Amino acid sequence: MTTPFGPIRQLGYIVTDIHAAMRHWVEGPGVGPFYYLENSGALAQSGGxxxxxxxxxxxxxSFFHTFVGKFGEGLHHVAFWTEHFDAGVATALARGYVELHRGTSLPGKPDSRFAYFDRGATDGTAIEISERGTDKRALFDAIARAAEDWDGTEPVRDMAALLAEVTGTPR
Known part of the structure; x- marks a missing residue:
């Protein structure tokens, strides 16, 4: 069966200590390297x-705080990546989801929109429709490539530096 949004591309966790959470993923299941952006979050890749x-x-x-108040830390959302954001949003709404929040991942970039949706999941997990425009695609692809060849060294890296490198924009 084909899912209406395509494959799940991201698992988003709310954590109370991001550095401890990165250590958990690196030292336990061996996921990394993590690209960390101060006061924002961290991204790593494991397979697809x-x-x-x-x-x-x-x-x-925020709906993030509502989740934490109800469920504590844990899996907050699953994300679906798309090049057809408006169609993804329309599909979510047609399937009975309610939009909780919308924004842009890369301020000033018209093709980096995202939106979170809820349909009353008992565990609070939302879905995210995330537009994968040119710069976001370059960032995500670079993170995936780094994970493929990762030898365990430098487990936490600077996401701002990687973004500047892949987009050719100053930090």
Whole structure:
């Protein structure tokens, strides 16, 4: 059966200590390297699935805080990547999902939109429709390539530096 959004491409976890969570993934299942962006999050790849770690840095109301208040830390969302964002959003709404939040991953980039949706999952897990435009695709592909050949060294790396490198923009 083909899923309406394609394969799951990312598992997004809310964590209370991002550095401890990265250590867990590196030292336990051997996932890495992680690309870390201060006050934002961390990304690593395992096969065809990206692992995203998000640590909440403030107390402002959000659906992230609602999740933590209800379920604690853990799997917050599964993401589907698309080059057809509006169609993905329309499919989610047609399947009974309610949009919780929308934004852009790379400010100023018109093709890096994302939106989170809920349909009342008992564990609180949302879905994310994530537009994989040119720069986001370059970043995600570079993270996946780094994981393929990773030998365990330098388990935490600078995501801002990688983004600047793959997009050719200054940090």
């Amino acid at each position: 699935v990206q692992i995203e770690l998000v640590q909440l840095r403030d107390d402002s109301p």
